[in-house]
Amino acid sequence: MEKQKLVQLLKQVAQQQTTVEQALDQIDNPGFLDLNYAKIDTNRLKRTGAPEVIYGEGKTANQISGIAQAMIAQKTNIMVTRVTAKKAAEVQQQVPQLRYLAVARMLLFKAALPKLAVGSIAIVTAGTSDQKIAEEAAITAEMYGNQVERVYDVGVAGIHRLFAKLEVIRSAQVVIVVAGMEGALASVVAGLVSSPVIAVPTSVGYGTAFNGVAALLTMLNSCATGVTVVNIDNGFGAGYSASKINHLGGDVQ
Known part of the structure; x- marks a missing residue:
């Protein structure tokens, strides 16, 4: 325990604001809660600004x-x-307190409101089949206090659909592009916006899509600059990273 926190804790004991037993529990706190089958990282919120995710x-x-x-x-x-x-x-x-979102396949519980970021995050999908991964990214970003704009089913097979939504996409602080098949949408979007782009390859596609490997390789080899790629189907990772970037622009006071 840091010296400053230890001094504060001892003062609380002296002023009878906390008991000796409670103080000892804090001093001996190993930073995790051991449930035998899992060790919950109770210090992650203080270290990283976000609690552990299950x-x-x-x-x-x-x-x-x-x-x-x-x-x-x-x-x-x-x-x-x-x-x-x-x-x-x-x-x-x-645990009836948990709320289930079927499309995102996530259970949620809010004990406290997050800090709200000033900017927004746009989440763009190539097809409707990519929506479950996109929703995982969207809900993650919203849980961390971000405004999310959803732009779904605007893949390169009908590129005019993307152009119709460019104003919304360009106004975002960060853009997440979710695409399967050949994964070309990330390069197209990155060539049209000034914001950083986080690309999410999905396992959507036939045979030689190789469960997302084809889209992953396309995104890693993007000729457009400013594209960062997360793992296949990792909507959570994209939403978390986008939130980190978005909060760099400041929080709502």
């Missing part, structure tokens, strides 16, 4: 419920990603 895929409903209950007790905002509707229903029976 990756739901591969975890049982009971495990998700246990982690969520522990985090609610810590009065922390909660996001659980990659949760099927069936698993979400099982979790909600144990």
